[in-house]
Amino acid sequence: xxxxxxxxxxxxxxxxxxxxxxxxxxxxxxxxxxxxxxxxxxxxxxxxxxxxxxxxxxxxxxxxxxxxxxxxxxxxxxxxxxxxxxxxxxxxx
Numbered sequence: 001x002x003x004x005x006x007x008x009x010x011x012x013x014x015x016x017x018x019x020x021x022x023x024x025x026x027x028x029x030x031x032x033x034x035x036x037x038x039x040x041x042x043x044x045x046x047x048x049x050x051x052x053x054x055x056x057x058x059x060x061x062x063x064x065x066x067x068x069x070x071x072x073x074x075x076x077x078x079x080x081x082x083x084x085x086x087x088x089x090x091x092x093x
Contacts, residue, residue: 002036002092003059007052008085016048019081023052026074030054033068034061052084059091 011019023040030038034057043049056062065071078084 001058003056003062004090004092005052005054005056005062005087006090007054007087009050009052009082010048010084011050011082012080015081022077022081026077029070029074030065033065033070034058035065055092059089 009019020040023038027035027038036055036057038055039053041051041053043051056065
């Protein structure tokens with residue numbers, strides 16, 4: 001069953017373009033792990049706030065990715081570019 005992750009992110013000051021490019025450039029790694037799609041939305045109210053929506057083939061695929069060495073490496077890169085709220089996890093009906 002497809003699985004959806006939604007996370008609010010905030011690029012660090014002066015790192016907005018780099019953070020957006022990072023999500024685009026690293027999408028291929030998540031796709032190899034089972035991500036079906038990702039959408040990055042920018043708030044029309046607070047331009048420093050973004051919502052990331054990822055759809056995965058299953059929660060199991062996401063959990064495997066979450067504990068992988070590749071994700072750990074990317075997580076360290078992400079921390080240099082942005083802060084984020086805890087992810088919200090959903091199953092599709």
